[in-house]
Amino acid sequence: MTSEPTPVTQPESESATTTETATAHPTRVLLTGATGFVGRYVLREILNRGHRAICLTRSRSALADVARSLDRSRIVAVDGSLFDSGALRDAAAQSDSAIHLVGIIMERRWRGQTFEHVHREGTERVVNAVRAGGIRRYLHMSALGTRADAVARYHRTKFAAEQCVRASGLQWTIFRPSLIHGPDGEFMQLMKRFACGWIPPVTPYFGTGESRIQPVSVRDVAYCMVDALARDATIGQTFEMGGPDRYNWKELYQTCRRLMPGAKRWKLMVSQPVPVAKLVARTIMKTPLVPTALKFNVDQVAMSQEDSVCEIAPVESSFGIRLRRFEDELSRYAELIR
Numbered sequence: 001m002t003s004e005p006t007p008v009t010q011p012e013s014e015s016a017t018t019t020e021t022a023t024a025h026p027t028r029v030l031l032t033g034a035t036g037f038v039g040r041y042v043l044r045e046i047l048n049r050g051h052r053a054i055c056l057t058r059s060r061s062a063l064a065d066v067a068r069s070l071d072r073s074r075i076v077a078v079d080g081s082l083f084d085s086g087a088l089r090d091a092a093a094q095s096d097s098a099i100h101l102v103g104i105i106m107e108r109r110w111r112g113q114t115f116e117h118v119h120r121e122g123t124e125r126v127v128n129a130v131r132a133g134g135i136r137r138y139l140h141m142s143a144l145g146t147r148a149d150a151v152a153r154y155h156r157t158k159f160a161a162e163q164c165v166r167a168s169g170l171q172w173t174i175f176r177p178s179l180i181h182g183p184d185g186e187f188m189q190l191m192k193r194f195a196c197g198w199i200p201p202v203t204p205y206f207g208t209g210e211s212r213i214q215p216v217s218v219r220d221v222a223y224c225m226v227d228a229l230a231r232d233a234t235i236g237q238t239f240e241m242g243g244p245d246r247y248n249w250k251e252l253y254q255t256c257r258r259l260m261p262g263a264k265r266w267k268l269m270v271s272q273p274v275p276v277a278k279l280v281a282r283t284i285m286k287t288p289l290v291p292t293a294l295k296f297n298v299d300q301v302a303m304s305q306e307d308s309v310c311e312i313a314p315v316e317s318s319f320g321i322r323l324r325r326f327e328d329e330l331s332r333y334a335e336l337i338r
Helices: 037-048 060-066 085-093 115-132 153-166 186-196 218-230 249-259 274-282 298-303 313-319 326-336
Strands: 028-032 052-057 075-079 097-100 137-141 171-177 203-206 237-241 269-272
Touching: 028 037, 037 052, 037 060, 037 218, 052 060, 052 085, 060 075, 075 085, 085 115, 097 115, 097 218, 115 137, 115 153, 137 153, 137 218, 153 171, 153 298, 171 218, 186 203, 186 249, 203 249, 218 237, 218 313, 237 313, 249 269, 249 326, 269 274, 274 298
Parallel strands: 028 052, 028 097, 052 075, 097 137, 137 171, 171 237, 203 269
Antiparallel strands: none
C-alpha cells in the first residue's frame, strides 16, 4: 500500500472482556470487503494479530483511506471483484486462510447487485477460488435470521451462501450477527439523523415496533472472526452473535435519543403500518426523491417484524470473552458518529 487512509475511530483489538486469547502463527488472510464497515475493523484485527492481509478490492484509493493508520507493509491489494476470476485466483495464491465478508442490504439491479448475485454467486466464486488455491481455513459472514424459509430474500440468499460453504469441504466457521453497531456504521449514522436531525421531522418505525433486536459491537464481531483462525474447535461451527442487551425497536430508538449529544428528545416516534411501508418501499423509495441514507426496501420492512435475538453463551465461552453492552459502547462513541 502506498496511500494514506482515514483512521478507524476506535481501537478494535480489545474484546469487551477477554479471559483468554488464542495464539496462532502469522498467516496470510485473503479478505473480501476490507473497505466496508465491518471489513475495516476485521482488517485492523488481522494486522494486530501479526497476520498479513491480502485484500481483494475494487478501489485501491478506498483501501488506502482505510489503511491510513495501519501497518501498510502487511497489506497487499489485489485489484478486482468477487466476479473477477483472475483476481480471486491471484489473491488465493498469496493466502493461507480466507475471511469472506461481502454482502449487501440494498439491491442495485441496474448495476447487477442483487441478493442472489452477491450473496450466493459471490460466495460460490470465493469458495471455488479458495479451494483451487489450496486454502483450507475459511471464515464466513452471514446474518442472524438466515434460514431456508425466511420471510426476506436477503436471509434466503444468505442461507444459500451458507449451504455452499457447508458443502465446500473447507474448514469453515460461519458467523451470524444481529444488528452490528459502531460509530461509522450506516445504522448508527441513521439513528443520529433520526435523533438529532430535522429531517425526517419524526422518528419512524415499522408496524408495532415491538420486535426485538440484539445489537452487537463491531469490535466484538471483528475480534471473534479473526480469533477463530487460531481456534480449531470453531471449525464446522455456526455462531449466532448478539450483544448482552435486547431491545424492541422503540426502546432502541429511545436509548439512542437519550445517549446521543444534541438529540431532539421532543421528536415523536411514529408507526408506519407494514402494508404502507412495503408500498412506499416499492414506489417512492426507488426514486431520487429520497436521500440514499433514508431509503429502505421491502426486505428490511419484513425483517423488522421478526425478532433478531440469540443466546450469547456459546460465543462467550468459545472465544473466552464478555460481549460489550450496547449502552456502554454508544456512550463511548456517540460523539464520533457523523
